[in-house]
Every structure is written in structure tokens, then in C-alpha cells.
Amino acid sequence: MAASTNRASTSADRHLHAWYELEPKTIAGGAYADVYPARHRLTGCDVAVKIFHANLAVEEGAEREIRIMRLLRHHPHVIRFYEAAVVVANGGNQACIVMELAESGELYKELCDQVISGHHGLDEAEVRRMFMQLVSGVAYCHRNMVVHHDLKLENVLLDAGKNVKLADFGFSDFFGPVQKPGADCGSLLYAAPEVCADRTDASPTRHLGPEVDMWSCGVILFAMLCGYLPFDGPDEPAIKRKITSGRVRIPHGISDGPRALISGMLQVCPERRMSIDEICAQTVEQVVRMMLGLDNNNLVEFLHRGVENQATVAYYLMLDNRFDAPTRYMWLLHDPPAVDGEERGNEAGAPDRAHIAGWRRGQLQGKGQWA
Structure with missing residues (x-):
């Protein structure tokens, strides 16, 4: 594990303490690893360091976790991965992950x-x-x-x-x-x-x-x-x-x-x-249709074709004002809602999609005013 971590690094010396100043008290811990707050020596920025315990089973899991965190590192709602490094402890090398510190x-x-x-x-x-x-x-x-x-x-x-x-x-x-x-x-x-x-x-x-x-x-x-x-x-x-x-x-x-x-x-x-x-899939298109008198087929067709008109402008304005950028981005990767005649009926015991859409829009649903 240590060898593969070193090979993946761009520096010859990837010992953790050469680059980071760790605080002695953990902020989280478990059977496989402990997490410490730390400071990046060069920039003074705060980070978190996850140090894996030294045994073969943990090392195999650490390799997989590092691979996954590298893949997911760019999403704003996934903890940011910075690098995999090595710390010298207990007479050997232990793998660790340097990542974003979640202050709250x-x-x-x-x-x-x-x-x-x-x-x-x-x-x-x-x-x-x-x-x-x-x-x-x-x-x-x-x-x-x-x-x-x-x-x-x-x-x-x-x-x-x-x-x-x-x-x-x-x-x-x-x-x-x-x-x-x-x-x-x-x-x-x-x-x-x-x-x-x-x-x-x-x-x-x-x-x-x-x-x-x-x-x-x-x-x-x-x-x-x-x-x-x-x-x-x-x-x-x-x-x-x-x-x-x-x-x-x-x-x-x-x-x-x-x-x-x-x-x-x-x-x-x-x-x-x-x-x-x-x-x-439950976005704000129903509200836009209500406001502008559009039927489902028209709005879906406009969105698929990339048409710029008052319907699509209202659609995107409402998205921008209700939800953050990464959430909007993920929704826009999915197909728009089904056109008339394609929408699936609810199974017995399945949730009411209209209620879900209303909750996500922050509309009035029963009692209480949504912000």
C-alpha cells in the first residue's frame, strides 16, 4: 500500500509530516482509521487527515477508498479529496488521505x-x-x-x-x-x-x-x-x-x-x-406550466430542442432561485418529465409524486408556509 501510494505521488518524499502539521486530538475514529485536523504548511489552510490502521485487510480497503474518492473529488456535496500520502508510525508506513475539513x-x-x-x-x-x-x-x-x-x-x-x-x-x-x-x-x-x-x-x-x-x-x-x-x-x-x-x-x-x-x-x-x-425528475416544470398555461408536451419539446422562450426562461429562473448549482446540474442531466400518455401510474403503496414535487419546490402543502 505504501509503495503504491508513493508511486502515485508527484513528489519523492510523501511522508505526511513533511507537508502537514497535525493536531494531536482526533475529530473522528473507528475500527479502521482515525481522522485528525491538520494544517497545510505551505498555504496555512486547514484540512482533515484520515490515517488508516496498519494491517493487510485495512490496506486493501484503503486502496479502494482512495480510488473512489479520487473519482468523486469534484462534486461540491462530496468531501473534497486532496491527496493520498504516507505517515511513518509504529515502526512502519501507514496510508492516509488528506481531504477537506468540514468545520461544522x-x-x-x-x-x-x-x-x-x-x-x-x-x-x-x-x-x-x-x-x-x-x-x-x-x-x-x-x-x-x-x-x-x-x-x-x-x-x-x-x-x-x-x-x-x-x-x-x-x-x-x-x-x-x-x-x-x-x-x-x-x-x-x-x-x-x-x-x-x-x-x-x-x-x-x-x-x-x-x-x-x-x-x-x-x-x-x-x-x-x-x-x-x-x-x-x-x-x-x-x-x-x-x-x-x-x-x-x-x-x-x-x-x-x-x-x-x-x-x-x-x-x-x-x-x-x-x-x-x-x-x-420531480422539478419545477409543473409550476411553469401552471403559470404560463403550457401543457406537458410543449414544455418538454422546448427543453429537448433548446428553445429560448418565456416558458424555458421561467423554468430555468425558478431552478436558479430555488436550488444550488450542483443540484440543478444533476437534475438537468436527467431526461425531462414524460410527455402525456407516457407517465407511469402509481403502484399500490407508492408515494404521491405531486406531494414530493410540491415539497421540493417549497410550496404550500397542507399546513404551514414554506420559505
Whole structure:
């Protein structure tokens, strides 16, 4: 691992302490690595350094994590990767990752602070903003054939402006048309039913693709709004029973938009679970049609042809004023909504797409004024 990291570097000396001044106290830690705040000696900029523990199994995982973070480094809602380096410790070389420092820490801490102060969860307007940033980052992962496998509140970091930074790709892996068998990974409290399901002779392996990330996104959204996790219990078997049942009680105070999103993502059957594409497809074109009296066919045709008129100008102006640049970019990579006669009907138990679209636009939905 150390040798390959050195070969990938443009400098002959890639020992960490030659370039960075580390603080002694960790800001995060786990079974495989510890994270330290540090300062880049040349520029004085603050960074975070993830130092992997020295053993063969960890080194193999570190190589994969470095490869994935290099691939995803340019998205504003994925933690920024700067370089892989080497630190001399315990009589040997340990691989490490130098990355962006998220000044506001974990989303978990942000939520805990709100609960401690007497709130049930985060404000819905703030949840909507953060969740769409999270979806933008996850969509970028999936478009690059990466499944995160460990989405949870602790792995969603916030920068100084409380913008989402998706982090910790230690359990992440690539996926493709021919899926590799999946192994248990990540936190049980955020795990999809297919991850929790016991292996049987009829189904000895499980193929865990983007659908497991969508379940975890549903759990995160629920927790942000309610202040607690939807599937909890006194022990692991009890938690697994709750997850595989898929039964979740959404409090009455949650409005129709996020309620529909949660219901769509927490579907036990992966094939029925809401996908990133389905979330990204619900943009503001319905409002534009309402304002300008356009039917669906006309607006879609204008967007496909690149026509510049009052309909498309209004469409893009509303996107610009509601959502940040990376989120808009990810949506525009997807096909516009289906023309009349092509739109798919809702399955039994599937979410109401109109409610979801309204929540994302920040419109009035039931009680309460959206910002």
C-alpha cells in the first residue's frame, strides 16, 4: 500500500509530516482509521487527515477508498479529496488521505443539538435544503457507478455554511450491470431489508446496489424531521425484525411532501423503492406550466430542442432561485418529465409524486408556509 501510494505521488518524499502539521486530538475514529485536523504548511489552510490502521485487510480497503474518492473529488456535496500520502508510525508506513475539513462537523451532532434544545427535529425548510444537497451527492456517486453502502447521519458532514458534504467511503464499492455479491456493511440502524435478510439456500448471496443507499436516505430524512431513527430496538434481532417488516409510523406533524418521500424510499421491495432518478425528475416544470398555461408536451419539446422562450426562461429562473448549482446540474442531466400518455401510474403503496414535487419546490402543502 505504501509503495503504491508513493508511486502515485508527484513528489519523492510523501511522508505526511513533511507537508502537514497535525493536531494531536482526533475529530473522528473507528475500527479502521482515525481522522485528525491538520494544517497545510505551505498555504496555512486547514484540512482533515484520515490515517488508516496498519494491517493487510485495512490496506486493501484503503486502496479502494482512495480510488473512489479520487473519482468523486469534484462534486461540491462530496468531501473534497486532496491527496493520498504516507505517515511513518509504529515502526512502519501507514496510508492516509488528506481531504477537506468540514468545520461544522457531523449532521448527527447538528440534529442532537436541536433535540437537546427541545425541538423534535430540524426545521423543514432547512431539511429540504440539506436533503436535496445529499441527494445531489448520492446521485453523483451513482452516476459514477459507486454505491456508498454506509450512509448515515454521522457520515453526512457540514461545512461552515452548513452545506452537506458526503463522507467516509470506507464501505463503498463500484457496481455495474453484473452485480457482485454484497456483504453486510455499514450501520444496522440505516441498513436496507435486503442487507438484514438472512442468507438461505435459495438465495445464498445478495446483490447490493444503489437501492441500499436510497433506503438509507429515507432513514436520514426521517431522522432529520423527527429527531429519532425509524427503526430502533433493544437488540439486533429486534431491529432487524422492524426493518424487514418495513412498518414505520410517520408523525402527524410531517407534511405531505416529505411524508411521500419517506414512504417511497422505505419500501421493503428494492424494485418498488424510489430511485435517485425518480427524486431528481420531480422539478419545477409543473409550476411553469401552471403559470404560463403550457401543457406537458410543449414544455418538454422546448427543453429537448433548446428553445429560448418565456416558458424555458421561467423554468430555468425558478431552478436558479430555488436550488444550488450542483443540484440543478444533476437534475438537468436527467431526461425531462414524460410527455402525456407516457407517465407511469402509481403502484399500490407508492408515494404521491405531486406531494414530493410540491415539497421540493417549497410550496404550500397542507399546513404551514414554506420559505
